[in-house]
Amino acid sequence: ETGVTQSPTHLIKTRGQQVTLRCSSQSGHNTVSWYQQALGQGPQFIFQYYREEENGRGNFPPRFSGLQFPNYSSELNVNALELDDSALYLCASSPSGSPKETQYFGPGTRLLVL
């Protein structure tokens, strides 16, 4: 157990809908990163939040957005869902976002878009 929690565990949505995924970071960690893992692929970096500010973004469209709260928990929002958004969404926390730090993953949210 890493101490990183995510909710919900599973979600089914239809194309065009919007979804919000939630993540609580490990105690003492102020950085949260979000990744998308499609079936049979490695995780792909979506964005990272450090002390409530976006601190880097991968190659994802603007309909993927996020927030980080003062307690360092975080949300990932996806608008106008597409079939290809079906994936495991992983949240990872780290102490301060340094490239040398280990990122600890939560259990993930499995999203299915129909």
Place this chain on the structure above:
Amino acid sequence: QKEVEQNSGPLSVPEGAIASLNCTYSDRGSQSFFWYRQYSGKSPELIMFIYSNGDKEDGRFTAQLNKASQYVSLLIRDSQPSDSATYLCAVNREGSQGNLIFGKGTKLSVKP
């Protein structure tokens, strides 16, 4: 060329053997390297990290890094059926704000 490449496998080894997993990366600015294990339907869990050239050992696991050749490997000694999983290699670049670049993973199967 993909940034982080791994043989997708499956790699099959008998119980008790050494499993060797390899990873190559394209960015010479990469500075930290991680191996994660992912069981089917679960999230990745950290096995080892390595920053400097050479070997790093932790129990049955040894990570090897060769920055000149741009490869990192993971050796698992005395492989057990419980080691059967997908192993993900991840790389972090200097100035990347900490985002990990993952390979597709190598599926390892340890046969009793």
